[in-house]
Amino acid sequence: MARAFAEITFTPSVRAVQDKQGVADLYEEFLTPDAEPGDTLAQPEMVFINNRDGFYQATISETGWPYVQFRGGPVGFLKILDNKTIAYADFRGNQQYISTGNLGDNDRISLILMDYPNRKRLKIWGRARLIEKSDDPELLSKLQMKGYRGLPERAVVITIEAFDWNCPQHIPRRLTLQELEPHLSQLQRQIIELRQENQELKSFFNQSE
Numbered sequence: 001m002a003r004a005f006a007e008i009t010f011t012p013s014v015r016a017v018q019d020k021q022g023v024a025d026l027y028e029e030f031l032t033p034d035a036e037p038g039d040t041l042a043q044p045e046m047v048f049i050n051n052r053d054g055f056y057q058a059t060i061s062e063t064g065w066p067y068v069q070f071r072g073g074p075v076g077f078l079k080i081l082d083n084k085t086i087a088y089a090d091f092r093g094n095q096q097y098i099s100t101g102n103l104g105d106n107d108r109i110s111l112i113l114m115d116y117p118n119r120k121r122l123k124i125w126g127r128a129r130l131i132e133k134s135d136d137p138e139l140l141s142k143l144q145m146k147g148y149r150g151l152p153e154r155a156v157v158i159t160i161e162a163f164d165w166n167c168p169q170h171i172p173r174r175l176t177l178q179e180l181e182p183h184l185s186q187l188q189r190q191i192i193e194l195r196q197e198n199q200e201l202k203s204f205f206n207q208s209e
Contacts, residue, residue: 002038004162006030008125039162041083048122049086049113050076053176056112059102059128067098074145078113086124087157089143091150100154103128109158116174121166126158 006027010018018024029035041049054072061067071088078088090100103109111124132154133140139155175183 001027001030001164002162003030003032003035004037004039005123005125005164006035008162038164039084039160041080041086041160041163045122045163046080046083048115048120049078049080052076052078052113052115055114057099058110058112059099060106060108061098061102062105067102069099073150074148077143077145077148079143081157084160085157086126086160087139087143087155089140089145089150089152090130090154090156092153100130103130103156111158114171116172117179119168119171119173121168121171123164123166124158124160125162126160129157129159131155131157 010027010031015024018027053075054070055078056068057071058066058068073088073091078086081087107127107129109126109128111126113122113124115121131139133152136155139157140152143155144152
């Protein structure tokens with residue numbers, strides 16, 4: 001856990017609950033000036049982000065309601081611009097523009113990136129800027145994934161304020177079809193080999209008779 005995470009999430013009401021539960025002392029060190037800042041991406045975070053094909057995103061409406069949605073795309077569609085900035089192309093969807101409207105009023109944003117097979121989770125807090133395609137076509141071109149049919153309307157550029165690696169204890173292990181493919185291929189090869197072996201044994205016993 002890092003200081004930036006603690007400063008954002010450990011609000012007075014959270015600290016009050018921690019104190020009531022008898023765990024406040026466990027987190028004191030993360031609020032000291034000497035604690036690791038945790039607001040600049042290093043190699044482990046960059047590799048993790050580059051390998052994701054989706055994430056959960058939360059924004060806040062002007063009436064104070066959180067709005068959470070899943071953003072998906074090809075692996076690597078969430079790009080790293082530098083060690084404090086990530087961005088993705090906002091592809092045209094159902095045209096409700098809820099996240100877009102929310103970010104126009106409140107630039108706070110939070111992401112949860114999941115790696116279910118390895119039970120890893122990275123949480124990111126930041127400030128988002130919406131950049132229309134007409135305002136920076138070069139950036140949108142950089143964010144566009146070759147061969148992907150999605151139509152980018154704008155870029156969402158996020159300046160990171162904090163991140164945190166979450167406890168894996170309750171993360172279920174799940175695999176996509178693509179992640180399952182190597183395991184399925186091995187089973188299919190074994191089935192083919194067993195069928196061939198079975199056929200050879202049948203032929204041998206038929207000849208023996």
